[in-house]
Amino acid sequence: MELSRQRDQALRERAQAVIPGGMYGHESTYLMPEGTPQFFSRGKGARLWDADGNEYVDYMCAYGPNLLGYGFEPVEAAAAAQQARGDTLTGPSEVMVQLAEDFVAQISHADWAMFCKNGTDATSMAMVIARAHTGRKTILCAKGAYHGAAPWCTPILAGTLPEDRAFVVYYDYNDAQSLVDAFEAHQDDVAAIFATPHRHEVFSDQIDPDPEYAASVRALCDKSGALLVVDEVRAGFRIARDCSWAKIGVAPDLSTWGKCFANGYPISAVLGGEKVRSAAKAVYVTGSFWFSATPMAAAVETLKQIRETDYLERINAAGTRLREGLQQQAAHNGFTLRQTGPVSMPQVLFEEDPDFRVGYGWVRECLKRGVYFSPYHNMFLSAAHSEADLAKTLAATGDAFVELRAKLPSLEIHQPLLALRAA
Ligand SMILES: Cc1ncc(COP(=O)(O)O)c(C=O)c1O
Known part of the structure; x- marks a missing residue:
């Protein structure tokens, strides 16, 4: 019927x-x-x-x-209580500090957190921080991986310029040799390698990361000074309670989060290690709604559920x-x-x-x-x-x-x- x-x-x-x-x-x-x-x-x-x-x-x-x-009740209650106190104010509410502390305690590679709205904000911010940290231009991404809808990463090119992605170079997911080849072609200029927790492109079989490939991404970054960014926007907290690659023993320098960590309330995040803190401090990133407190309160409660249940x-x-x-x-x-x-x-x-x-x-x-x-x-x-x-x-x-x-x-x-x- x-x-x-x-x-x-x-x-x-x-x-x-x-x-x-x-x-x-x-x-x-x-x-x-x-x-x-x-x-x-x-x-x-x-x-x-x-x-x-x-x-x-x-x-x-x-x-x-x-x-x-x-409509999960504990998250709804936390969001409603914050909403009653105020959401978008002239500056952030206390809950922002609480959320950063909770996130840093939860994710083993992280020493600091910054918040934004969508996954694309987070991946774009990670790219800018990596360039600020290294003073280099090139970003390596796996072919077919989705990192958002900004000109540097959108899968549909209408309205974008070749220049928008002139410094984005692609390698084959899980293929250490293809990564090395892409890397060597841009040796002195690689700012970051982006990796997703597993290959999850549309119309395709999903592929788990080979731990050797993940380790080789880390080794290449260590050798060259490029940053490893794990994009957790899609898979975050559905594979592990930590960064997904913690399961295979690989810690990124930056990780990007979105979608689920406030159980549907609009917020995303970039987390980073100590060595990237000063670059994160140097870049100018903000948005009128990035400090809204209701999603942050929802996130604090969601992280509690992640931790305790x-x-x-x-x-x-x-x-x-x-x-x-x-x-x-x-x-x-x-x-x-x-x-x-x-x-x-x-x-x-x-x-x-x-x-x-x-x-x-x-x-x-x-x-x-x-x-x-x-x-x-x-x-x-x-x-x-x-x-x-x-x-x-x-x-x-x-x-x-x-x-x-x-x-x-x-x-x-x-x-x-x-x-x-x-x-
Ligand atoms: C891996 C990954 N990164 C980034 C994004 C972009 O997130 P958003 O749609 O919130 O901008 C997505 C969205 O599906 C994603 O799956």
Whole structure:
């Protein structure tokens, strides 16, 4: 049965008139399967309601920010108490110092913290600090890695200049030789190497970092004086309670954080070690809303939950249950899945599905049955994904596989995807 879409459709039409393209960024649904709602009205726990009131178990978690559950009470209470005292004032509130202390205590490589709003603010600030520290220009990034939407890193080039990324050089993730080659070509000029905790580019299998590659990134930085930046914006606190690469014994000089550490309240951060403190002090970085206190209070409470509860173990247990359940159901229906990435951030692709039509077909069937997945982007679990959410999900996905098998001969490639691939 198709879900009602009237209100969503009406909002899309109104948006077309007053918002360029009706919507922008990766939260636009133009690449999602037909029938995916663009507008939402409410979230609670792991559940999401679209503008028409249809309910979903949500596996995108607002593209990451929902770590503990939408509307998680202790975070809401901390935010509300701060909001009542004041949010954006003429300067920061006490809570900024508390948050910096808590963050520095939590993350082993960090001696200081600076706060901003979005992940892009944090990665761009890390780039500027690295250049200030080294007096060099070149930034090494892994091919296909997403670090945000500023001209130096946006994946869509419209409106950018070649000069914006003239000093950004790309290497292959997990390939120590490719990194060394990129490095040697710019030997005396490398300011920073950016690395993500694991390779999580869209439309791809997720790839864990080889500890030898991670160690070689560190060694190259140590030898040359370049800084290692681990971009935790997407994966932060879904792999570890520390910087993700602490798990493989590699400490960055800078790390960038965003999305989830205030459970959905808008704040991001750059953390750094002692040796980079004076460069961080030297650069001019600010924003009218960067010192707003409500998200900081939400972050203090979220970090407390991260420290004191089993939130991560619960996320991993739910992710493991999902992965194993899907594997069994797929096999039972004659499909082979490629499920990659940490179970807390799963990517689900189908074997022998080069144009993604099977994956899109399956996600569409899941959506109709009240489960919100992505066919091309890694997904996210939260600590609120309960037994009941998993049971509802697996009942829906089981039926979706059966329906998919029946519809297999008539599945069509998603047109916007076709256009993107042709471009
Ligand atoms: C690894 C990574 N870095 C940076 C960003 C940019 O964050 P924001 O969208 O908050 O600017 C993202 C966003 O998805 C990301 O995944």
